[in-house]
Amino acid sequence: MKKKLVSVILAGAMALCLAGCGGNTTTDTENGSSSLGDLVNSAIDDAVNNAVDEANSALNEAADQVSDVVDDVNAGLEEAADAVSEGVMSYEEYAAADIDSEVTIECYVQAHQSWWDNKVSVYAQDEEGGYFLYNLACSEEDAAKLTEGTKIRVTGYKTMWPEVNGEVELAEGATFEFVDGDTFVAEPKDVTELVGTDDLVNYMNQKVSFKDMTVEAVSYKNGEPGDDIYVTLSKDGTNVEFCLEYYLNGSDEDLYNTVGNLEAGQTVDVEGFLYWYEGPDAHITGIGVKN
Numbered sequence: 671m672k673k674k675l676v677s678v679i680l681a682g683a684m685a686l687c688l689a690g691c692g693g694n695t696t697t698d699t700e701n702g703s704s705s706l707g708d709l710v711n712s713a714i715d716d717a718v719n720n721a722v723d724e725a726n727s728a729l730n731e732a733a734d735q736v737s738d739v740v741d742d743v744n745a746g747l748e749e750a751a752d753a754v755s756e757g758v759m760s761y762e763e764y765a766a767a768d769i770d771s772e773v774t775i776e777c778y779v780q781a782h783q784s785w786w787d788n789k790v791s792v793y794a795q796d797e798e799g800g801y802f803l804y805n806l807a808c809s810e811e812d813a814a815k816l817t818e819g820t821k822i823r824v825t826g827y828k829t830m831w832p833e834v835n836g837e838v839e840l841a842e843g844a845t846f847e848f849v850d851g852d853t854f855v856a857e858p859k860d861v862t863e864l865v866g867t868d869d870l871v872n873y874m875n876q877k878v879s880f881k882d883m884t885v886e887a888v889s890y891k892n893g894e895p896g897d898d899i900y901v902t903l904s905k906d907g908t909n910v911e912f913c914l915e916y917y918l919n920g921s922d923e924d925l926y927n928t929v930g931n932l933e934a935g936q937t938v939d940v941e942g943f944l945y946w947y948e949g950p951d952a953h954i955t956g957i958g959v960k961n
């Protein structure tokens with residue numbers, strides 16, 4: 671653009687010099703003619719306008735190139751995210767995986783037991799199902815970050831304990847990493863009508879609730895307070911086992927004392943995670959005494 675402007679200005683200057691050599695010749699304005707100065711100014715204006723048009727065109731072309739680069743970067747980020755998530759199973763795929771096979775899942779923390787010796791057991795869930803992560807490898811610092819709703823990616827081996835009609839879980843030694851993004855906190859699923867049916871197992875490890883259950887028996891592990899509490903509840907003559915895990919909710923004194931003081935014949939509503947040990951063995955997280 672600068673070269674063109676210089677050329678036009680030089681041309682105009684030369685024209686003025688030539689005009690000077692020929693005297694002060696002017697054109698007759700009444701007949702529509704223009705002075706030589708007007709012609710030079712017009713030429714300069716045309717050159718400037720052309721240069722501006724070319725500059726705008728170059729800017730638009732550069733903007734298009736920048737936009738293409740941004741699109742390429744975004745596409746690369748999406749590909750990287752896909753690569754990171756490659757191999758992550760849906761809950762359906764996890765449920766269908768063989769016992770003792772290696773699995774990778776993404777899930778949301780719902781609660782966890784006390785951290786100890788660089789391990790923590792986590793109750794996790796997504797929109798489709800629940801997971802129990804047994805003795806997950808974890809620093810004390812990271813355990814503090816495993817708050818309700820936090821998303822994590824876990825890799826480990828799917829196991830069942832006991833080997834028959836037992837709890838399906840990720841075995842001790844599984845590893846995890848935090849995943850940025852959304853959060854999820856599950857609402858308890860009312861499974862009261864499934865008591866005594868084969869369908870109840872389909873809610874293993876999920877946050878569930880039971881309504882209008884009758885207290886049958888209460889006992890302490892090791893025979894005295896300070897450890898787990900075992901509770902047997904029934905619905906229409908069918909017993910269901912429950913446990914208040916001390917390492918999960920033992921620090922909640924009100925809950926611990928309420929469960930420990932239950933008496934046979936009382937009616938309760940109860941919430942917890944549907945752990946499985948040769949049948950349902952829900953880990954209690956909340957209880958309401960109705961009489």
